[in-house]
Amino acid sequence: MSQQRLNNEILESLPAEVIKPAYDRNEVTTGIVHMGIGAFHRAHQAWYTENRIAAGEKDWGIVGASLRSAGVRDQLVPQNGLYSVVEKSNAGTKVQIIGAVSDVFVGPESPQQLLELLAQESVRIVSLTITEKGYCHDPASGNLNPQHPDVVHDLANPQSPKSALGYIVGALALRKERGLPGFTVLSCDNLPSNGKLLGKVLSQYAAQVDGELAAWIAENTTTPATMVDRIVPATTDADREELEAILGCRDEAAVMAEPFAQWVVEDNFLRGRPAWEKVGAMLVDDVEVYELIKLRLLNGSHSMLAYSGYLAGCETVADVMAVPAFNKLALHFMKTEATTSIDVPADFDIAAYQAELIERFENRALRHRTWQIAMDGSQKIPQRWLGTLRHQLGHDGPIEVLSFALANWIRYVSAVDEKGETIEVSDPLAAELKAICDQFKPQGNDALAASFLAFTPVFGNDLKQSVALQQAVVNWLNKLDAQGTLACVEEAFGDL
Structure with a gap:
C-alpha cells in the first residue's frame, strides 16, 4: 500500500485522465457548512458545488461537520479535504478529484467551535444529510419527538449540542444576538417534503428554547425542499486499492458512484446560492x-x-x-x-x-x-x-x-x-x-x-x-x- 496520501502537493502529478481542480483552492471562501459529510454528500451536493467553484463561484466553499464520529475528518483532513468521486458503470471508470471541501469539524470534540463556524456571516447555507433519524422526529406524524435523547440533552446543554437541530438553533441564537442575518437550511435527505419537515421540527425545537427566538428564526431562515438521487454504495478496501493503482497515491476518502445524478431544488434561498442549474440541477417552485x-x-x-x-x-x-x-x-x-x-x-x-x-x-x-x-x-x-x-x-x-x-x-x-x-x-x-x-x-x-x-x-x-x-x-x-x-x-x- 502506498504511504503517500492524496493532498494538494501531488495534485499536478496525478495522471492526465484524472479530472482535478484547476482553480486556486486558497481563493475559495466558506459559504456552505454541511452536516453529515458522508459518502452521499461528497458524491452529490459537493460534486455539484465543485463544478460551480471551478466555474468561478469561489465564495461557495464547503466546511463539513460530523455530528457523531471523527471517521470522515480523519479521512479528509490529512488530504487537505481532497477526495475522489469514482464513477463506475458497465462502460468503465471515471475519476474526478473534488476540492470544494476545505475542512471538517467534529461536533463532539469541539461543539463551541462548530457553533461559532455556523454563526459566521459568510455562511449562507447550512445543508444536511443526517439520514431520517437525524431529524429527531416521529416518522408517523412528522412532529419533533420531545423525548428523543438528543433533544432532551440539547435543551439542557445548549452550548454543547448533539443534534443538528441543537446546532442550527444555537447558531441562529448567536446570529440574532450579534445582529447578523440568518441562513438557508437545506435538507438533502430522502424524506418526503423534507423542507417542510425540517422547518416544522426546527420551529418546534426553537419554541422549546425561547418563543422570541422561534419567531426570529421563522423570519430569518428558509428551508427549501429538495429531491436527491445518485446511487452511492459504501466504499470497500478493494475499491480503494483499485483507485490507488490509478492515482499512484492513497485516497482514504474516495466515494464510488453511478454516472447518473439528479437534484431537484425548491428555489427559495435567503441569501443566494450557487448556480447549480448550470451543472444539471433543476431549480423549481414545487419539488x-x-x-x-x-x-x-x-x-x-x-x-x-x-x-x-x-x-x-x-x-x-x-x-x-x-x-x-x-x-x-x-x-x-x-x-x-x-x-x-x-x-x-x-x-x-x-x-x-x-x-x-x-x-x-x-x-x-x-x-x-x-x-x-x-x-x-x-x-x-x-x-x-x-x-x-x-x-x-x-x-x-x-x-x-x-x-x-x-x-x-x-x-x-x-x-x-x-x-x-x-x-x-x-x-x-x-x-x-x-x-x-x-x-x-x-x-x-x-x-x-x-x-x-x-x-x-x-x-x-x-x-x-x-x-x-x-x-x-x-x-x-x-x-x-x-x-x-x-x-x-x-x-x-x-x-x-
Whole structure:
C-alpha cells in the first residue's frame, strides 16, 4: 500500500485522465457548512458545488461537520479535504478529484467551535444529510419527538449540542444576538417534503428554547425542499486499492458512484446560492411531484429488492436484478403500484424513467449491498412504501407487491434468515421490532402481521384497520415460511 496520501502537493502529478481542480483552492471562501459529510454528500451536493467553484463561484466553499464520529475528518483532513468521486458503470471508470471541501469539524470534540463556524456571516447555507433519524422526529406524524435523547440533552446543554437541530438553533441564537442575518437550511435527505419537515421540527425545537427566538428564526431562515438521487454504495478496501493503482497515491476518502445524478431544488434561498442549474440541477417552485416519483419508484423498489433480495441470498442489487423473476418484479411494481399512486406531470416520460431505473439497478460495476439499503427500515418504510399503500387501499388498487415487501421486512427484522443464521439488523427500532417477532411469531402469522401493523411508530394508527392489507401480509408470510423468498418470487412473478 502506498504511504503517500492524496493532498494538494501531488495534485499536478496525478495522471492526465484524472479530472482535478484547476482553480486556486486558497481563493475559495466558506459559504456552505454541511452536516453529515458522508459518502452521499461528497458524491452529490459537493460534486455539484465543485463544478460551480471551478466555474468561478469561489465564495461557495464547503466546511463539513460530523455530528457523531471523527471517521470522515480523519479521512479528509490529512488530504487537505481532497477526495475522489469514482464513477463506475458497465462502460468503465471515471475519476474526478473534488476540492470544494476545505475542512471538517467534529461536533463532539469541539461543539463551541462548530457553533461559532455556523454563526459566521459568510455562511449562507447550512445543508444536511443526517439520514431520517437525524431529524429527531416521529416518522408517523412528522412532529419533533420531545423525548428523543438528543433533544432532551440539547435543551439542557445548549452550548454543547448533539443534534443538528441543537446546532442550527444555537447558531441562529448567536446570529440574532450579534445582529447578523440568518441562513438557508437545506435538507438533502430522502424524506418526503423534507423542507417542510425540517422547518416544522426546527420551529418546534426553537419554541422549546425561547418563543422570541422561534419567531426570529421563522423570519430569518428558509428551508427549501429538495429531491436527491445518485446511487452511492459504501466504499470497500478493494475499491480503494483499485483507485490507488490509478492515482499512484492513497485516497482514504474516495466515494464510488453511478454516472447518473439528479437534484431537484425548491428555489427559495435567503441569501443566494450557487448556480447549480448550470451543472444539471433543476431549480423549481414545487419539488413534491418529483420527490414522490423518486421515493415511490426508485426508493420504494430499492427497499423492496433489498429485503427480499437479502433473504433470497443476493449480496448486491445487481445480483438481485440478475435473477429474471426479480427483474420482472421490479418493473411490475413500478408500473402497477408505484406509478399509479402519483399524478405524473404530462411532460415527464415515466416509462423512460422506469426503464432507466432498471438499467441503474443492473449496474454490476457498483456493488451496492442489499444489507446497506436495508438499514433503518423503520425510518424509511413510512416514506418509501406507506404513501403508495395508503393511496392504493383508498382507491381499491393493487397491493400485491407492497404486502410482499412488508412480509419480507418482517422476516428480515426477526434477525434470523431462512437458513437460521443471524441477520445483523441495523435500525434504531431493531430491539422493539425483534421483540414483536419473538412474542407473536409463535402465535402464528395472523398475530404477527396484526401486531406489526399496530406498531404506530412505523404504521401510524390507520393501517391496522385494513383487513385486506393484513390478510395480504399474512398470505405472503405463510408462503415465505413454506417456500422461502426466491421460490415465492419465481412462482408469483416469474411469468410476468
